[in-house]
Amino acid sequence: MIDRGYHSGFGGAFLPEILVATFEELERVFREAKGDPAFWREYTDLMSTYSCRPTPLTYAGNLTRHFGGARIYIKREDLNHTGAHKANNVMGQGLLVKRMGKTRVIAETGAGQHGVATATMAAKFGFQCTIYMGEVDVERQRPNVFWMERLGAQVVPVREGTRILKDAINEAFRDWVGNMDTTHYVLGTACGPHPYPEMVSYFQSIIGREAREQILEREECMPSRVYACVGGGSNAMGIFSGFLEEPVELVGVEAGGKGLRSGRHASRLCSADASVGVAQGYKTYFLQNTDGQMLETHSVAAGLDYVGVSPLLAHFKENGRVRFEAATDQEVVEALALTMRMEGLIPALESAHAFAQAFKEVSELSRDEAVIINQSGRGDKDIFTIADAFEDPAWKDFIRKKAEKTHA
Amino acid sequence: MLEAYVKERRKERDILLMTHIVLGYPSFEESHNLVKTMVEAGVDLMELQIPFSEPIADGPVILHANQQALAAGATVKQCMDFAGDVARSYPIPFLFMSYYNILFKYGVERFAEEMNRRGLKGAIVPDLPPEEANGYLRAMERFGLDPVFIFSPTTPDTRMGEIAAVGRGFIYCVARKGVTGLDTHFTRQLEEYLARCRRATSLPLALGFGVKNRTDIDFLRGKADIAIIGTQTIRLMDEGGIDAVRAFIEGLR
Numbered sequence: 001m002i003d004r005g006y007h008s009g010f011g012g013a014f015l016p017e018i019l020v021a022t023f024e025e026l027e028r029v030f031r032e033a034k035g036d037p038a039f040w041r042e043y044t045d046l047m048s049t050y051s052c053r054p055t056p057l058t059y060a061g062n063l064t065r066h067f068g069g070a071r072i073y074i075k076r077e078d079l080n081h082t083g084a085h086k087a088n089n090v091m092g093q094g095l096l097v098k099r100m101g102k103t104r105v106i107a108e109t110g111a112g113q114h115g116v117a118t119a120t121m122a123a124k125f126g127f128q129c130t131i132y133m134g135e136v137d138v139e140r141q142r143p144n145v146f147w148m149e150r151l152g153a154q155v156v157p158v159r160e161g162t163r164i165l166k167d168a169i170n171e172a173f174r175d176w177v178g179n180m181d182t183t184h185y186v187l188g189t190a191c192g193p194h195p196y197p198e199m200v201s202y203f204q205s206i207i208g209r210e211a212r213e214q215i216l217e218r219e220e221c222m223p224s225r226v227y228a229c230v231g232g233g234s235n236a237m238g239i240f241s242g243f244l245e246e247p248v249e250l251v252g253v254e255a256g257g258k259g260l261r262s263g264r265h266a267s268r269l270c271s272a273d274a275s276v277g278v279a280q281g282y283k284t285y286f287l288q289n290t291d292g293q294m295l296e297t298h299s300v301a302a303g304l305d306y307v308g309v310s311p312l313l314a315h316f317k318e319n320g321r322v323r324f325e326a327a328t329d330q331e332v333v334e335a336l337a338l339t340m341r342m343e344g345l346i347p348a349l350e351s352a353h354a355f356a357q358a359f360k361e362v363s364e365l366s367r368d369e370a371v372i373i374n375q376s377g378r379g380d381k382d383i384f385t386i387a388d389a390f391e392d393p394a395w396k397d398f399i400r401k402k403a404e405k406t407h408a
Numbered sequence: 409m410l411e412a413y414v415k416e417r418r419k420e421r422d423i424l425l426m427t428h429i430v431l432g433y434p435s436f437e438e439s440h441n442l443v444k445t446m447v448e449a450g451v452d453l454m455e456l457q458i459p460f461s462e463p464i465a466d467g468p469v470i471l472h473a474n475q476q477a478l479a480a481g482a483t484v485k486q487c488m489d490f491a492g493d494v495a496r497s498y499p500i501p502f503l504f505m506s507y508y509n510i511l512f513k514y515g516v517e518r519f520a521e522e523m524n525r526r527g528l529k530g531a532i533v534p535d536l537p538p539e540e541a542n543g544y545l546r547a548m549e550r551f552g553l554d555p556v557f558i559f560s561p562t563t564p565d566t567r568m569g570e571i572a573a574v575g576r577g578f579i580y581c582v583a584r585k586g587v588t589g590l591d592t593h594f595t596r597q598l599e600e601y602l603a604r605c606r607r608a609t610s611l612p613l614a615l616g617f618g619v620k621n622r623t624d625i626d627f628l629r630g631k632a633d634i635a636i637i638g639t640q641t642i643r644l645m646d647e648g649g650i651d652a653v654r655a656f657i658e659g660l661r
């Protein structure tokens with residue numbers, strides 16, 4: 001039986017017939033690359049010269065003293081080129097695109113992070129590039145749209161549906177079913193039809209491989225817990241993959257938005273609003289109603305604002321290997337503020353979910369334990385969103401003046 | 409069952425017409441008027457789409473219709489009731505078309521049972537390839553319903569054979585790459601593709617995606633058994649209302 005990427009019944013490939021042949025090719029090229037030791041070398045070489053790999057593991061001494069519990073380490077995916085772990089997946093898929101001989105890439109983006117990363121990859125490898133982005137996210141993440149366009153990508157605002165990440169994914173699929181001969185769809189997270197969840201997790205596993213070596217070097221033992229935020233699940237799958245076989249508690253943190261009982265959140269694995277379904281080509285937990293229509297989601301972090309979740313994480317939910325929690329918008333903004341003041345680090349709002357959950361728990365642990373928080377991206381590129389979240393008065397004033405000048 | 413119906417009907421008509429509507433768009437009342445009009449204008453089969461929030465195989469027109477129907481509050485229960493109603497009232501076969509999540513959430517077995525009880529004849533589920541369809545195939549068989557599967561121009565011959573082995577009723581041949589509602593070129597290439605489909609199965613062939621006028625249908629005579637009209641009637645309904653739809657369909661024969 002052909003592997004259709006099922007784990008505990010999650011995954012699969014629910015494809016329109018027109019795409020079946022394209023997925024067979026992708027699967028074949030991915031398998032060949034994965035089985036070729038030279039490929040991983042080519043990949044790590046690229047990531048150490050074009051991006052900033054290995055990214056450091058930073059000991060957060062001040063936060064550790066502040067909470068008085070486990071020693072806190074931070075895996076610095078923010079130091080990748082373009083400021084997030086998204087580069088890992090994008091550059092890996094870029095190498096596969098070269099192997100397939102395609103000349104155009106398309107991608108969806110929520111926070112804009114994956115779109116920017118894809119646009120840099122396309123520029124570097126000489127591919128044409130179209131990015132689909134929900135209209136709401138275009139508004140929220142305008143600076144990223146600016147960069148994508150400067151990098152030579154065409155950005156298409158998606159006005160259908162809820163006008164956020166899931167709708168951008170649908171539009172990317174609609175483009176792809178017409179253009180698969182020339183075009184590869186660079187899906188940005190560990191979701192979608194098989195082999196995407198496995199393929200994206202494979203490229204992101206570079207985070208876990210490094211983090212494992214780095215913590216052993218520093219602590220000479222495994223951490224007690226590893227925290228990662230969960231949007232689609234790619235940074236979480238990436239860092240968790242280094243610790244799956246070890247007695248390490250893995251904690252995935254979803255967007256609690258305005259609270260799990262508010263109906264305004266994006267928590268698929270720890271809220272009662274989600275149930276198993278099949279959409280966007282795969283089977284997992286979705287935020288949907290009893291008819292199977294997808295619900296609106298909410299998070300202060302655009303990159304976590306998504307109805308589905310990696311089938312691989314749904315599997316880890318089912319078998320208990322990963323514990324899932326949710327952090328609210330409010331908790332996230334507080335965790336971000338604390339991290340900036342105490343460590344001089346600026347996590348992305350997405351990543352700050354992992355920090356928020358860790359901060360709730362580290363005091364329970366003893367001083368000779370260690371935890372790792374995955375800082376999946378940097379927040380300084382989200383200055384508009386973060387300044388809004390902080391309701392910074394001087395910033396508002398600056399924007400007002402800037403707008404007046406632009407109009408003048 | 410559908411296969412016998414199509415073959416029988418083809419003795420009198422050189423090509424059959426299947427139309428597609430989105431249930432609840434623009435309203436259930438209008439959906440009913442559309443069915444009545446289409447049946448009176450001589451349509452041979454109808455595809456009733458249960459709206460879904462993520463219709464990835466559909467282009468802008470049908471996507472919009474899905475969203476409007478849902479925004480107006482269309483539910484699966486209403487779609488079931490509606491389908492039962494028209495199946496009882498009109499003498500042609502009706503099929504459901506929807507995305508798999510709608511069936512999955514309803515319970516595939518229960519969905520098939522309901523379809524049978526309401527007098528529907530088959531279903532088209534564009535995001536359910538045969539590899540994922542075991543439970544669906546069992547349920548459809550059990551309730552005497554036809555699971556219609558899809559061929560596309562990118563489907564290799566061997567796979568066409570595998571699909572035809574599980575498909576019932578007829579094969580839905582997608583005319584080209586891309587989503588619904590874009591233009592299709594009715595050319596030599598399409599003719600060759602249909603000939604390839606013909607060699608792969610003895611099931612009737614229905615051709616859909618981009619069929620929009622009499623010329624297209626004339627092209628298909630002798631090459632396909634059924635012409636499927638989807639987006640074009642929705643467009644006409646939006647622009648000229650039900651009378652435009654009636655005139656259009658009457659003009660196709």
Ligand SMILES: Cc1ncc(COP(=O)(O)O)c(C=O)c1O
Pocket residue numbers: 084085086110111112113114188189190229230231232233234235236302303304348350351376377378
């Ligand atoms: C910085 C950052 N972290 C996390 C995410 C969430 O994605 P994933 O769960 O795939 O890591 C995003 C998505 O845009 C992001 O930009």
